[in-house]
Amino acid sequence: MKRKKTVLAVAAHADDLEFMAAGTVARFVDEFDYNVYEYILTDNSKGSYRLSPQTLIEVSAREAGEAGVLLGLREVRLEGYRDGRLNEVHPNVLRDKVMAFIREVKADIIMSWDPFAPYEDHPDHRMTGMAALEAAAFSGNPLFHPGHANPPRPVTEAYWFAKHPMNAELFVDISATIDKKIAALLAHDCQMVLTVDALLQEAQTLGVELPMLENLDDNGHKDLIAAGVRRWCAELGEPRGMAFAEQFRYEKLGMLDRVFGTDFVKPDVIQ
Ligand SMILES: [Zn+2]
Known part of the structure; x- marks a missing residue:
């Protein structure tokens, strides 16, 4: 019987978790009965080429x-700092x-963007990952932020999102939850429209014709995203069986494990 764990996933944007980790989160919930919170x-x-910021x-809050x-x-939980401007918030506040x-x-x-991932272009991802790491690393220390309402709590594991296999060493089998990942991703409809708009803009800039990107009907963007996510997750899985x-x-x-040479801390999602 595995210990029931609690997970805090810290994202910069509404759809970060779904793109990077929703299949794993679905396993945490469905298979291990973990409590998972998203921040x-x-x-x-x-997050749109079409809608006003307001x-x-x-x-996006409703879709999240x-x-x-x-x-x-x-x-x-949504904190509501301005998108793209998280680096204007003091790191200690985050x-x-x-x-x-x-x-x-x-x-x-803790789950979040990898604070040390090379080539991360988004400033919000870099700020989010570093805040998550610092918070998780010191949350057991009562002298860090002593004014909190709740007692210190050490975090023992981190799953850092990886955009590239070169930054990853844990590959989680999400074959049982890929459909749920895609459903959760498609719930972020305005973000999926943005993703397809960005693809179309890129294709037009390159002067390439991709008919499947043009004249999409109401659900066309969903089919494209679903197929793209399946392709990406299959590419990651294929070399690993x-x-x-x-x-x-x-x-x-x-x-603890380092000091005593034990192996108490390990990811439940690999058997
Ligand atoms: Zn993001």
Whole structure:
């Protein structure tokens, strides 16, 4: 019988978790009965080529809630910092907020963008990952942010999102949850429209004709995203004997195993 763990996933934007980790999160919930919480730090107000920032804030918040229900999350909390401007918030303030959430829910596992991933272009992802790492690394120390309502709580595991296999060493089999991952991703409808708009813009810039990107009907963007995600997750899984996979840099945050040469901390998702 595995210990029931609590997970805090810290995202910069509404659909980060679904793109990078929803298949793994679905396994956490369905297979291990973990409590999973999501914390989205920005207001997603740059996530469209079509909608106004104010409309986007409202629509993306609603869609994030719907995706959270599909995945069985305990809560989706939005902090509402301006999209693309997270680097205007002091790092200690971000750390304070994430650490308070860790202590509130007694998190065992942190998930977020990899704070040390090379070639990460998005400033919000870099800020989010570093805040998550610092908060998780020191949340057991009572002298860090001593004003919190809840007691210190050490986090023992981290699943850092990896965009490239070269930054990953943990590949999680999501063959049983790929459909749920795609359903959760498609719940972020305005973000999926953005993704297809960005693809179309890129194709037009390159002067290449991709008829499947043009004149999409109402559900056309969904079919494209579903096929693209299936292709990506199959590519990750194929060399590892899995139908579909997600990738992470997995890290033990505590010292116990290192000091005693034990193996108490390990990812439940690999048997
Ligand atoms: Zn993002």
